[in-house]
Amino acid sequence: MSRYDTTFANLKARGEIAFVPFAVAGDPDLTTSIDIFKTYIDNGADILEIGYPFSDPVADGPVNQRAAQRAIAAGLTHATFFKMVRALRAVSDIPIGLLLYANSVHFLGYRTFCRRAADAGVDSLLVADMPPEESDELLAAIKSTGLKSVFIVSELTPPKRAAYICSKISGFVYVVSRLGATGAQSRLPTQAARTLQRLQRITARPFVVGFGLSEPRHIAAVKFAGAQGAIVGSALVAQIEKNLSSKKAMLKTLGTMTGHYKHATR
Amino acid sequence: MQAIKGFYGEFGGQFVPETLIPALDELEAAFNEFKNSEKHLLELDFYMNNYVGRPTPVYFAKNLSAKYGVNIYLKREDLLHTGAHKINNTIGQALLTRYMNKKRIIAETGAGQHGVATATAAALLNLACDIFMGTVDMARQRPNVFRMNLLGARVVPVASGSKTLKDAVNEALRDWSKTVRNTHYVFGSALGPHPFPTIVRQFQSIIGVETRRQILEQAGKLPDEIAACVGGGSNAIGIFDAFLNDKKVRLTGVEAGGLGLHTAKHAARLTPSPRARIGILHGSRSFVLQDSHGQIATTHSISAGLDYSGVGPQHSYLNQIKRVQYTLATDRQAIDAFSALCEYEGIIPALESSHAVAYALKRAPRMGQRQILIVNLSGRGDKDIFHVADYKGIAL
Numbered sequence: 001m002s003r004y005d006t007t008f009a010n011l012k013a014r015g016e017i018a019f020v021p022f023a024v025a026g027d028p029d030l031t032t033s034i035d036i037f038k039t040y041i042d043n044g045a046d047i048l049e050i051g052y053p054f055s056d057p058v059a060d061g062p063v064n065q066r067a068a069q070r071a072i073a074a075g076l077t078h079a080t081f082f083k084m085v086r087a088l089r090a091v092s093d094i095p096i097g098l099l100l101y102a103n104s105v106h107f108l109g110y111r112t113f114c115r116r117a118a119d120a121g122v123d124s125l126l127v128a129d130m131p132p133e134e135s136d137e138l139l140a141a142i143k144s145t146g147l148k149s150v151f152i153v154s155e156l157t158p159p160k161r162a163a164y165i166c167s168k169i170s171g172f173v174y175v176v177s178r179l180g181a182t183g184a185q186s187r188l189p190t191q192a193a194r195t196l197q198r199l200q201r202i203t204a205r206p207f208v209v210g211f212g213l214s215e216p217r218h219i220a221a222v223k224f225a226g227a228q229g230a231i232v233g234s235a236l237v238a239q240i241e242k243n244l245s246s247k248k249a250m251l252k253t254l255g256t257m258t259g260h261y262k263h264a265t266r
Numbered sequence: 267m268q269a270i271k272g273f274y275g276e277f278g279g280q281f282v283p284e285t286l287i288p289a290l291d292e293l294e295a296a297f298n299e300f301k302n303s304e305k306h307l308l309e310l311d312f313y314m315n316n317y318v319g320r321p322t323p324v325y326f327a328k329n330l331s332a333k334y335g336v337n338i339y340l341k342r343e344d345l346l347h348t349g350a351h352k353i354n355n356t357i358g359q360a361l362l363t364r365y366m367n368k369k370r371i372i373a374e375t376g377a378g379q380h381g382v383a384t385a386t387a388a389a390l391l392n393l394a395c396d397i398f399m400g401t402v403d404m405a406r407q408r409p410n411v412f413r414m415n416l417l418g419a420r421v422v423p424v425a426s427g428s429k430t431l432k433d434a435v436n437e438a439l440r441d442w443s444k445t446v447r448n449t450h451y452v453f454g455s456a457l458g459p460h461p462f463p464t465i466v467r468q469f470q471s472i473i474g475v476e477t478r479r480q481i482l483e484q485a486g487k488l489p490d491e492i493a494a495c496v497g498g499g500s501n502a503i504g505i506f507d508a509f510l511n512d513k514k515v516r517l518t519g520v521e522a523g524g525l526g527l528h529t530a531k532h533a534a535r536l537t538p539s540p541r542a543r544i545g546i547l548h549g550s551r552s553f554v555l556q557d558s559h560g561q562i563a564t565t566h567s568i569s570a571g572l573d574y575s576g577v578g579p580q581h582s583y584l585n586q587i588k589r590v591q592y593t594l595a596t597d598r599q600a601i602d603a604f605s606a607l608c609e610y611e612g613i614i615p616a617l618e619s620s621h622a623v624a625y626a627l628k629r630a631p632r633m634g635q636r637q638i639l640i641v642n643l644s645g646r647g648d649k650d651i652f653h654v655a656d657y658k659g660i661a662l
Binding site for chain 1: 271279280281282283284285287288426427432433435436439440443446543544545546547548549551554556559560561562
């Protein structure tokens with residue numbers, strides 16, 4: 001059984017859904033970034049979603065883009081990134097998913113990237129700007145290295161296409177809860193629930209909802225709508241940015257927030 | 267030429283977030299209907315002839331030719347409404363927007379030329395219009411910001427990343443991914459995800475169609491060579507397209523050499539250098555300037571229109587199969603060519619086009635006296651006079 005299978009099975013048995021916190025690797029620097037992910041783990045994260053920083057992140061809003069810029073400026077590279085994943089894998093067995101951009105994978109070569117990611121302890125890859133049509137080579141590399149594939153389905157995805165996308169997924173279905181780039185919002189659109197109902201007829205893979213979740217009640221809503229997991233990104237990353245001057249306050253805030261979010265999954 | 271949907275050889279594709287895929291599918295279907303609809307093509311022709319100012323002349327530059335001992339002809343896209351070839355594409359895409367029943371267009375702009383051309387098309391066809399522009403570029407190009415405002419467009423400042431063209435593209439893509447239902451993104455060059463490179467080429471290919479007819483009328487034969495500057499590559503593909511099957515016509519794309527290839531300050535993507543590699547940027551796989559860790563590199567050129575890290579996928583392909591040769595002209599060479607064209611022909615060229623002129627002046631001595639070299643003069647240089655004065659150390 002993969003780490004994802006185990007995690008989702010255990011959560012289901014406990015009547016919970018997965019809480020999936022996100023941060024950009026290397027933001028604001030490598031050491032702090034490792035501590036941020038450890039804080040997530042220590043406060044109840046079920047899965048980690050790690051962003052690989054890219055200079056031109058078209059699927060991200062301003063908060064995550066600034067995080068990527070901080071990480072790049074602080075010197076994050078492929079080598080330090082995989083080192084960081086190893087450090088996290090050494091202390092935890094929860095699934096680790098990567099969210100990244102095509103050029104970051106393409107640069108190393110799909111096979112090399114996937115092999116190094118799998119060796120470091122990564123479980124899945126979601127390439128934000130690589131739809132399944134462009135992913136043949138990547139999917140082959142993912143499969144041969146034992147990684148899992150994740151793709152996005154949105155409310156605009158027509159049913160036939162949603163079925164096609166789900167057929168390419170070996171990990172979980174990343175359901176975008178609204179259109180546009182990443183970023184916190186205070187209201188969760190009802191489309192997400194409808195999209196989930198539609199998808200349940202298509203695939204048995206777990207659904208994890210992301211983009212725009214910022215409050216514990218959003219997570220409760222996502223659970224009620226039938227998802228198996230909820231991703232919070234920008235709301236956490238915004239706290240990293242807000243607390244750049246005090247690492248202690250940053251980690252404390254992130255820990256507390258993680259606890260509240262996790263609580264809402266129960 | 268396109269073996270797989272949206273690919274030129276191994277270049278191109280649709281590397282976009284999932285939320286944009288339905289919009290690209292819709293666009294592709296609409297474009298295929300549009301380009302086969304006589305009614306819509308007649309309307310496009312009407313605007314091209316009566317509003318934009320087509321056809322543009324092919325002009326025999328006799329003074330320059332006499333001096334350099336070769337026959338240099340200029341395709342005068344600089345005479346078009348709004349001052350450059352950009353308007354061919356924006357009118358076409360604005361008509362396509364109306365055909366799709368969308369009410370709003372957005373666009374990215376660097377120097378402001380594409381922004382002005384888009385704002386113009388929006389005013390003409392009663393569309394709402396938002397132009398994304400880096401704050402660094404806004405400061406450098408205040409007159410064009412004001413022009414866009416006069417034309418009724420809103421200029422949205424982009425303060426993220428390097429605050430220039432590539433960040434404006436990022437922001438336009440972000441806007442589009444949440445407004446696709448009522449908005450069309452008018453890509454400014456033969457770049458981006460499929461079908462944009464094809465759409466932009468189609469609307470710009472009128473340049474080559476006219477040129478081919480005109481040179482046959484005037485000189486009685488095809489040219490020996492055609493040169494065009496390459497930023498994203500729309501004016502170049504526009505003039506090359508009609509000659510791609512004429513194997514004896516040498517085609518040359520001229521990139522921005524900036525301060526020289528030995529520095530990091532250039533925008534030469536197809537001329538080999540350690541930073542020029544195949545990558546994925548803004549929706550397509552093509553040559554991209556990158557740093558040693560795969561982050562997109564910032565570029566430099568005296569000409570804002572050539573100052574971009576990526577290049578249209580068809581150019582990468584034409585380079586790979588050696589149908590088009592790509593070379594560069596430095597800032598200095600472009601400025602010298604700018605001055606030469608002003609003095610010898612009474613034409614103030616855009617700094618972008620000056621790169622193609624610079625190549626022509628370098629190339630001329632190696633050509634025979636009867637040979638014909640056509641330069642695509644893609645835009646006029648009124649917008650550049652302050653930069654040129656600045657470069658020459660003259661206060662205006």
